Amino acid sequence: MLFDLSKSIEILERTPTVLKTLLSNLSPEWTHQNEGGETWSPYEVIGHLIHGEKTDWMVRTQLILSQEENKTFLPFDRFAQLNEGVKKNLSALLDEFQALREENLAALKAMDISPANLEATGIHPALGKVTLAQLLSCWTVHDLGHIVQITRVMAKQYKDEVGPWIEYLSVLHK
Amino acid sequence: MLFDLSKSIEILERTPTVLKTLLSNLSPEWTHQNEGGETWSPYEVIGHLIHGEKTDWMVRTQLILSQEENKTFLPFDRFAQLNEGVKKNLSALLDEFQALREENLAALKAMDISPANLEATGIHPALGKVTLAQLLSCWTVHDLGHIVQITRVMAKQYKDEVGPWIEYLSVLHK
Numbered sequence: 002m003l004f005d006l007s008k009s010i011e012i013l014e015r016t017p018t019v020l021k022t023l024l025s026n027l028s029p030e031w032t033h034q035n036e037g038g039e040t041w042s043p044y045e046v047i048g049h050l051i052h053g054e055k056t057d058w059m060v061r062t063q064l065i066l067s068q069e070e071n072k073t074f075l076p077f078d079r080f081a082q083l084n085e086g087v088k089k090n091l092s093a094l095l096d097e098f099q100a101l102r103e104e105n106l107a108a109l110k111a112m113d114i115s116p117a118n119l120e121a122t123g124i125h126p127a128l129g130k131v132t133l134a135q136l137l138s139c140w141t142v143h144d145l146g147h148i149v150q151i152t153r154v155m156a157k158q159y160k161d162e163v164g165p166w167i168e169y170l171s172v173l174h175k
Numbered sequence: 176m177l178f179d180l181s182k183s184i185e186i187l188e189r190t191p192t193v194l195k196t197l198l199s200n201l202s203p204e205w206t207h208q209n210e211g212g213e214t215w216s217p218y219e220v221i222g223h224l225i226h227g228e229k230t231d232w233m234v235r236t237q238l239i240l241s242q243e244e245n246k247t248f249l250p251f252d253r254f255a256q257l258n259e260g261v262k263k264n265l266s267a268l269l270d271e272f273q274a275l276r277e278e279n280l281a282a283l284k285a286m287d288i289s290p291a292n293l294e295a296t297g298i299h300p301a302l303g304k305v306t307l308a309q310l311l312s313c314w315t316v317h318d319l320g321h322i323v324q325i326t327r328v329m330a331k332q333y334k335d336e337v338g339p340w341i342e343y344l345s346v347l348h349k
Contacts, residue, residue, distance in 0.1 A: 002204045002208065002332040002333065002336075003336065004333070004336040005204075008202050008204060008205070011201055011202060011205070012201075012205070012329070015196060015197060015201075018196050019193060019196045019197050022189060022192050022193045022196045023189060023193050023322075027185055027186075027189075028182050028185060030176045030179075030182060031182070031185070031186070034176065125339070125340075128338075128339040128340065128342070129339065131338055131339060131340070132338065134336065135336065135337055135338035135339070135340060138333045138336035138337045138338075138340075139337045139338075139340040139344065141330075141333060142330045142333050142337055142340075142344050142346065142347065143344065145326045145327070145329050145330035145346065146326075146330055146344055146345065146346035146347075148197075148322070148326040149323050149326045149327050149330070149346050150346075152319045152320075152322040152323045152326070153319070153323050155186070155319050156316045156319035156320055156323070158176040159176065159178070159312045159315060159316050162176075162177065162178040162308065162309065162312035163309055163312045163313045163316055164302075164305055164306065164309035164312075164313075165299070165302040165303065165305060165309070166299075166302065166305070166309060166312075166313040166316075168302070170313065170316050170317065170320055171320065172316065172319065172320035172323050172324075173316065173320075175349070
């Protein structure tokens, strides 16, 4: 499948509702436990997604399409959500993510991006030159990857409860 | 986390709506492509979930709690959905899955399962003796594992589109 802006937006606009449907009003045993060690709980993943809406995807999109001479992205802090002072509850975080995503997609659509725009480039601080199409593809895959992570973390909470079925449940082996 | 019937139902009752929110009205490039070879598309996974509602989880629950002498489960055909004659569209399958799941959860709640019931056992044709708590844990993890699979398959459709970011997107490495 080749990059397609409208097909990317199909995914990006669903993610907040998917996460609300999956996580709202669940017991904290499902939402606030991780996979062990320094891994993230579903709650922490939502904080990470919020940080991306604020500082990553659209900021970089705007930089790529701007008249700035220096198109090097600021590094993205992948652990920012772990260092926040006051902890909001999960329901507030899900609402915040949805509102930020709606604003960002409205802004993205208003940019009326052309095929030539999609080939415009910026400089990733570690990966080097990247195109706008690659950035928007990455945003889409990043959403799906974190839904994978959240549901895998939830599944693992029952790792010791499935008895001999563990052999067939490959999600528990990862 | 120890097995808890009400916490399992929290997951089981959300799955049909999560899948509808994720998949309804998506372009077929997201829903009808697989991970290569003999792997399943999201569409095929929904067929598999429907087959489980019809022939697996509640049939086995009822057998475990019945007066039958022979409590050996019938084998579950994990590939049944691939051999169906007439293909329904995805929207019809999502509705069918939701209706079957609602019926099954209503039946499960009506059984008024006691802690002693949860220790009752049946015989899995390959895995041997299993408890009802293990069966219901497996049902829950099975749902989550297939949400993992569906979102991973979708992410992989953009594997060649993310450029150098592939290094950071572990969902594309699996």
